[in-house]
Amino acid sequence: MESQKLTFEPDDRYNAFLTICKKAPYSNGKLSGIAVAVKDNISTKGIETTCASKILKGYIPPYDAHAVELLRKAGAAIVGKTNMDEFGMGTTTENSAFGPTLNPCDTGRVPGGSSGGSAAAVASNMVQMALGTDTGGSIRCPAAFCGIVGLKPTYGRVSRYGLIAYANSLEQIGPMGRTVNDVSALMQVIAGKDRHDSTTYDRPYTHTPVADVKELKIGIPEEYFGEGVDPKVAGVVKTAIGRLEELGATTVPCSIPSMKFALAAYYVTCTCEASSNLARFDGVRYGPAADTKKSWHEAYKEVRRAGFGTEVRRRIMLGTFALSSGYYGKYYAKAQVARENVKADFKRLFSEVDLIAGPTMPTIAFRLKEKSDPLSMYLSDILTVPANLAGIPAISVPCGKSDGMPVGLQIMGRPFEDECVIDAAFAYEQAVN
């Protein structure tokens, strides 16, 4: 079946790729011969998959992630694995063990993260489309910073089988491309039920984008234009929302009071899940060898100290602490209540409006090394994490520039209404292009 090969020898000056497949096999199908890049935390049979971590250097998955299997069946040429923040932990792609990816729009700036390699590969025309993953904004942030389109699908719409887990209850694999049509075409291929992921629903995506927002009511939450959001970015996004009004949409101001707790709830939840998920990296079944002559704990400590980067170790320790005896009630249990409150806020809003819109990121892309303090980096995820906590679909579509750098318009929708989110983004894109 895979009789044809695509020659792929890009000039990767942005360090977007960790692995390049110079002769990428492809077959017939919807995506026949199209170069698709895959984020390096998604398993690819026979192609090294490292999560941009030293602890998985040399790991060759013996099986394909379900999304990758679907890509291959659709005829796509998987041309390489893209750089990322180690295990998806970061907002800049600077937390890669193999060097940062640079933003193709300005190489002095970060591409965003954690799917920064995928975004840079798409933005610089090296590939037409790419897979990313989004735990707290990791598709939408780099899409916004690099000026491309990225969709975080509804939780359960795309199988996570073969995605190397960081925070299972939050993360989704999703499509990235230069146009809404490309994102939609990739979504058609990867969405649907998978027996290997019991959180998937039988909700395939067969939609073709329709540029129509007439009759749609869009909520504009005040929290998305408040403190911490660069007024210039807010201005660009407000102009874009005005464009949607010209196209026939009605906008109404609204509020998400639970936003106050969203970021803390997100970071408690993801670090707790990470502390459990990343326990498997012990140098026994994969990765650099643990010294089998040493005792269990000694050998693991050695492997994990040498193999994990600082941010990964920080998050594992934070999660371990938040789950430890005496602190569970204060952190994890409270975070779950806060998460329910976020869900309830969205449910209430979506009984009144069809979509919610605002900026994807509070600022333009940071300069390299600008976010050296972990908390200040975490705070920049404030506008993207609510969609992950609530499991709703959210897209970032380019909507202009601020200080010469791209700005993303974020559109969120009801669960399983990824189609509506896509249509609104498509309507905007068609109107401005």
Place this chain on the structure above:
Amino acid sequence: MVTEKDVEHIAELADIGINTDELGTFTNQFNAILDYFDVLDQVKGDTTVTRDLSNIMREDIVEPSLPRDEVLKNAAAQEDGFIKAPRVM
């Protein structure tokens, strides 16, 4: 407030391995982050969250799995077709 001793204990629990010269930085960063997390103290509501979900089970029947040599390929230490781990005792 967490102390350097607390951080050392957490590192021990997580088998993460920590150098003494890292303790100060991690402790300061943890305190800043945990201060921020304190906002959760204001969250109101029941702390037992129930989700409208049910378990999805399948029949306990043997299905094809990966061939043994495929699984062993990534393991650094092996012996007689098994993965070799550090000693437990």
